[in-house]
Amino acid sequence: MTYETATFQAMGTEIELLAAPMLDAETVEQIRLEFEHVEARLSRFRPDSELSRLNSRAGEAFAASPMLLQVLREALYSAEESDGLFDPVVLRAVEAAGYRESIEQVRGSTQVQTLVRRPATYRNVSLVGGMVRIPEGAGIDLGGFAKGWTVDRAVALMDGDNWVINAGGDLLARGDGPDGGGWIVGIEDVFAPANDVAVVRLENAALATSSTMRRRWRTQDGAAHHLIDPRTQRPSETDIVSVSVIAPTTARAEVLAKTLLLRGSIGLTDYLSTNEVATVVMNERGVVTITPAMERYLVA
């Protein structure tokens, strides 16, 4: 059986749609509009987005739209579940690390790193009724979480029951693929992006990859990256460079990939000794570890 693909740009990345046997143009357009709609509300790079307005009114009660309330509830739930290792209230730390504009602009010059004076956490955010209040001086960055959340949200717009939505590496697969047995997905080798460290078959599952190697820039103190460790409020100093996770939803896979990476090798080993996670981990020496839960997905 054959399948069709379509791509477009949104959220600072490439969105790819695949469907078997066919992908109709109207569905592609609906998905594109949905990504644009969410980006317009949740991007921290757009001064007129609802998220930017919330951040600019930190310390005040803010009447949020149902969409913002929904994504914030889910992000705060994930923060609680990870005991704060995932925390959307890291915007000031991301900016302090030098990531104040789009990644293309940030890479263009050496950034000045500063320190966050009064760090806040997700525990300081209140959601009461339709009102949101974040601590004064704090800010929310939904970044990768919003991307995965939008993929999960776009499910309702997809036609048929055999397709993939891939938002820059965070993807959700439905159905058994064009040839049965699942959609075949490569997991990028961050040291050699043309190669894959593993190839998996996905059927009704999500996959996300987090890495310290992709969004990097120069600072006066050396290289920095976008994955902030909420415990230090600085780019993480983990010995892991890439984590890919398979989970039921894209947002869940994204949070797990990020938090496993932040744990570092020792913390990750502890976590995996009591939690079964299908994951592929690569450390800074290029050593790849594949958990037993991931093995059943592997085709290479």
Add this chain to the structure above:
Amino acid sequence: MAKRPNRYLEARMYMAGGSVGLLLILWSVFAIKDRSFLSQNASATDGQVEAAATAVPAATAAPASSSSSSRSSSTTARATTVPTATPQPQTRSKAS
């Protein structure tokens, strides 16, 4: 005068006859032993062929979708031993 029997000639005839008989006996014994050896060897060879007959297909390709139920278990084994080409990814999870 009656001819005196040639005892020497008689003895030689007996010896020659005895030797021939002994050779026949020895030949028979070796012939029986050879038959026994050959038949044992032949059955061992047959066993090896049978073993090879089961082993050789296991190392050669057979599609995993072979349908005969009596062959299905060995087909499964073949599927694990035969190297297959890595499928090309239809999409990729890039680092983000």
